[in-house]
Amino acid sequence: MRKNIEKDFQALVSWSKDNYSHLPWRSEVRDLYRVLVSEVMLQQTTVATVLPRYESFFEKFPDLASLANADENDLALAWKGLGYYRRAQNLYKAVTMIHQSGGEFPDGEEELQKVPGVGPYTAAALTAIGRDQLALAVDGNLQRVLSRYFFIEVEQGPKLQKAVHSLIQNKTFAKTLEICGPRKFNEALMDLGRAICKPRNPKCDECPLQNSCEALLKDKVELVPVKKEKQKVAISELKLVRFLVKNSQGEMLFYKKRQGEWLKDQWELPTAIVESEDQKIKQYPFANVANYSDEQITTAITRYRIRNYWKEMEELDFRDLGILNDRDFAFLPWDKTQEHISSASEKVLTLINDRSQ
Secondary structure: OOOOHHHHHHHHHHHHHHHHOOOOOOOOOOOHHHHHHHHHHHOOOOHHHHHHHHHHHHHHOOOHHHHHOOOHHHHHHHHOOOOOHHHHHHHHHHHHHHHHOOOOOOOOHHHHOOOOOOOHHHHHHHHHHHOOOOOOOOOHHHHHHHHHHOOOOOEOOHHHHHHHHHHHHOHHHHHHHHHHOHHHHHHHHHHHHHHOOOOOOOOHHHOOOOOOOHHHHOOOHHHOOEOOOOOOOOOEEEEEEEEEEEOOOOOEEEEEOOOOOOOOOOEEOOEEEEEEOOOOOOOOOEOOOOOOOOOOEEEEEOOEEEEEEEEEEOHHHHHHOOOOOOOOEEEEOOOOOOOOEOHHHHHHHHHHHHHHO
16 A cells, blocks of 8 residues: 555545535534434535535434424425435434433444445445545445555455455554544545546545555556446336326325335325336236327336326316225325425426416
8 A cells, every 4th residue: 555645544544634624524523313314415415415404404303302203294204305205214314322221322333234225335334434434435436545555456345345344453544534523534535426426527636645556657547446247227118197086175086105105205296107107016006098298207216207297187087997995095285395295296286286376
């Protein structure tokens, strides 16, 4: 391991401080509850998406007890716009258990991973970023930055994650991590991976590690991390009709998605399949529907490209279709700030609302 590693990473930490110390979750004193929430928010989500929702979330749930005692629907509303709602559910499970155990976070990564909803990455982040203790929170950014800097030619996935995480066993690396400070070290690597050392078209000329990055020196930046050979996934076309059923108060009919369905626990407009290349799909019922909209909104989920149409109906006419009879329906005032509605339903309703204005 090169001798100038300490100098390199101290420069990286300085760069991170100069550019990203303003982020609201980068306070000098860290509260583990806030660290947990921010780390869950930032998983699979951009900083730009989290920023406008961060403070409002803590206004609603200022501490661990307030979130643990919250109604899950209130959490869904506070999480709205952050995507991947399952993360919020995992957060809720973790906070609830910690609260019921006395409100104290367990010590050590192994003990933290015993908390429901806390995996290896979150446990390491709580240790390094929350407690400023020796740990490496290996996410995609850290894998990419460190595999390029040290030129670790290991295929992306569990093997690369293990190889990067094993760096902490090297005395020089561990000493550097400790000197820089685990919190600042991890956050600096995350910043670099997010802003500079990107998967495609990295900004190597702006990188504070450019003089020592082995992948750059070998002119192989784009080849590291080693990418898995992708298996081609067949994309199926799916044609759905969303039913617009209003009551006399102007409220719209919705039903809540179940366990095992896409978008579990979200409210969705009654929906049926009118055409599908995949005849075995069970996410929605099939139905013969005529005279639906000419317009469509295109969405996608898993391996399906979805064309969403809509049709206005009276409630009795909808019931006569005989679909979704086993579901609990509710008429809700459609307001994006008040209900956790699926994005496809929201897009349809937004378009129709814009047309009527």
